[in-house]
Amino acid sequence: MKASHFPIFTLKDIPSEADLVSHKLMIKSGIVRQLSSGLYTWLPLGHRILEKIKKVIREEMNAIGSSEITMPLIQPAELWKESGRWDEYGPELLRIYDRHKREYCFGPTFEEVITDLIRKEVSSYKQLPINLFQISTKFRDEIRPRFGVMRAREFVMKDSYSFHSNEQCLNDTYKNYSAAYEKIFKRLMLNFTIVEADSGNIGGNESHEFHVIADTGEDDLLLDKSLQGMNFEIAKTKFGETDLQKIIKENNLKHVKGIEVGHIFKLGDKYSSKMKAEITTKESKNISLFMGCYGIGVSRIVAAAIEQNNDERGIIWPSSISPFDVALIEIDGHKEKSIRDFTSKVYKKMKELNIDVIYDDRESKLGNKLNDWELMGIPKVLIIGSKEVKNNVLTLKDRMKDTKTEINADEVYSQILK
Ligand code: ATP
Ligand code: MG
Secondary structure, X not given: OEHHHOOOOOOOOOOOOOOXXXXXXXXXXXXXXXXXXXXXXXXXXXXXXXXXXXXXXXXXXXXXXXXXXXXOOEEEXXXXXXXXXXXXXXXXXXXXXXXXXXXXXXXXXXXXXXXXXXXXXXXXXXXXXXXXXXXXXXXXXXXXXXXXXXXXXXXXXXXXXXXXXXXXXXXXXXXXXXXXHHHHHHHOOOOEEEEEOOOOOOXXXXXXXXXXXXXXXXXXXXXXXXXXXXXXXXXXXXXXXXXHHHHHHHOOOEEEEEEEEEEEEEEEOHXXXXXXXXXXXXXXXXXXXXXXXXXXXXXXXXXXXXXXXXXOOEEOOOXXXXXXXXEEEEOOOOOXXXXXXXXXXXXXXXXXXXXXEEEEOOOOOHHHHHHHHHHOOXXXXXXEOHHHHHHOEEEEEEOOOOEEEEEEOOOHHHXXXX
16 A cells, blocks of 8 residues: 555644543544544554554454354344344433334344344254354444443444354353454454453443543443453442442452443343244253354453553553554655665565565655654554665554664565564
8 A cells, every 4th residue: 555545634733622631642643533423434554553453343243153244233223122122221212213214223232133033043953053243333322322332332343143052052252252362362462351241221231341441431340360350330229339338358459441342142041932933852842942143342442452552652462452553654765766666575575575665755844744644553664764774674663662763675564574
């Protein structure tokens, strides 16, 4: 990718409407722009970041045998009336009519739609287990959208659903998802923890949340020394306020703030019994399906990762999330043919090696270019000017380590691929 073909929307000043550092940096670096309350356009830079995160998620979902599907954004009201959630869900559910005055809603989550699919397609234990996922836009009419994409109304979620003929199989799959989520958040290089959680609007018997630990998080967590713990809300319900204070003191529990980036649920037969999703077992008995569901807040991860990785110059992307692996900057390439030729050669070779490189061929000062790529958080910036051409080297600036080194032009590829 050449910067002359890649619209860059960086700003000089920090927008005043943003509270959180992640929200400020997402606007300043040109990741998103707000359309209206809780609605955001993802600019080219932001789009790439979302795709990087989706790629990691897809790989780990495929690894545990979950198959990708796409479900409609709009859902018929009848299904929600069957499950009982048309009345339970409240004003977060955006309800609409079509031209025939039929009632629908924008999908905030997909338990009803997927249960309807499975009840029509599956009738025997032999067809199970089934594991499906989608990555798509969800809509929740949040009462107070805030902190940019952290709590938006329209946001990207990965949601998986599993169906089983017995509880043991659900329990095993639940463990597989939990392990896959750990892998995903490790690969995204986030500092996170898993806590026991409340099932909320989705329901079911058991659930766990995955939280990125950050002072700016909206959730209260109680963690022990090994960073295992509980969401504060569920701890209060479980033990009562007075007993909980005792437990906190006796066990030396730490109170930290978290950003919820994932949530998994054992739903059991909550939806399948109401919606009559039944199968015949090996023993020829008719039973309601066992079900699990598993969500990840894809767009929220972008903000959460920035909360954990930034400095006064801007974002510092973990390499797995970064929109580009390398920014290749030429100094005065438009004036000096030798510089343009040298940089073009490096660029071409990097593309051949599948290095995700952005070549900054803009007619702009080195300082401005550097500021842009540091603000945008690219882990490695390579600089080529007349001095570099003369000595057959490239100057490497490492965003994370904050170092500046010279590398021989022939060794640069192995250094970057490392
Ligand atoms: P929260 O408690 O933050 O409102 P939730 O528990 O209602 O979230 P889930 O139903 O568990 O959310 O949805 C799965 C994931 O989707 C969440 O873990 C979160 O990362 C993400 N998510 C939920 N609501 C939003 C939102 N309004 N904006 C961005 N991401 C969201
Ligand atoms: Mg949740």
